[in-house]
Amino acid sequence: MNNGPNDFERVMGPRPDRGYLPIETTFMGFLAARFHDEGPGTLSSTVTVRDDLLQPMGIVHGGIYCAIAESVASMAAAREVGYESGEAVMGQANNTSFLRPVTGGSIRAVGTLRHRGRTTQIWQIDMFDDADRLCAVSQVTMAVRAAR
Numbered sequence: 001m002n003n004g005p006n007d008f009e010r011v012m013g014p015r016p017d018r019g020y021l022p023i024e025t026t027f028m029g030f031l032a033a034r035f036h037d038e039g040p041g042t043l044s045s046t047v048t049v050r051d052d053l054l055q056p057m058g059i060v061h062g063g064i065y066c067a068i069a070e071s072v073a074s075m076a077a078a079r080e081v082g083y084e085s086g087e088a089v090m091g092q093a094n095n096t097s098f099l100r101p102v103t104g105g106s107i108r109a110v111g112t113l114r115h116r117g118r119t120t121q122i123w124q125i126d127m128f129d130d131a132d133r134l135c136a137v138s139q140v141t142m143a144v145r146a147a148r
Contacts, residue, residue, distance in 0.1 A: 028071050031064075035075060041113040043076035048106045059101040065127055066096045069138035072111040073123040077142040080113065080121065086147055092120065093141040105130035111140075119144050 023029050031053075036044045047053075047068055055061040070091050077089040108128045115122040120141055127136040 027067065031067060031071060033068065033071055035072075038110070041080070042111065043072055043079065044108065044110045045072050045075075046106050046108050049102060049104050054103075059103055060107065062096070062098055065098060065107075065136040065138065066094055068107060068109050068127065069096055069111075069123075069125040069136075069140050070094055072109050072125050073121075073138075073140035073142055076111045076113065076123060077121045077144070080116065081144060087144050088147040089121070089142045089144055091140060092143040094138060095140075096136055096138040098136050100129065100133055100135040102129050102135050107135065114139075117144075 031047055033045045033047045036046070038044050045068060047064075049060055053060055053064045073094075074089060074091060081087045081089055106129075109125050110128075111123045111125045113121060114124050120143060123140045123142065125138040125140060126134060127138070129135050
């Protein structure tokens, strides 16, 4: 059985059999994000802009930026904690500011760990267009809890 896109497993490692959904059937699969391992404390992602990610004015919907930020922070936090740690991570807060509209091409998101506490992690996600212009910034707080 396929556990998801190859780059997910390349970045995260093989997932233990604990009832995880296949990535391609989830919202992350819909985004079709490609993840890039940048080393400890950093994870990046690229999302190709498609018509179904746009709002009626022809620019990327603000919720897509929030979803990209949440996805990058979630994967990065899970990688920092590790599958075998007995801990789970989940989004606790997402604050995203939109700086420049994107109408096509791709969005490159770079997540950087800003705080790693016992029960929280804070990630900053900067999002760029194909011209490497900053288009959105997010701060995502991740809760770290015992897995159930």
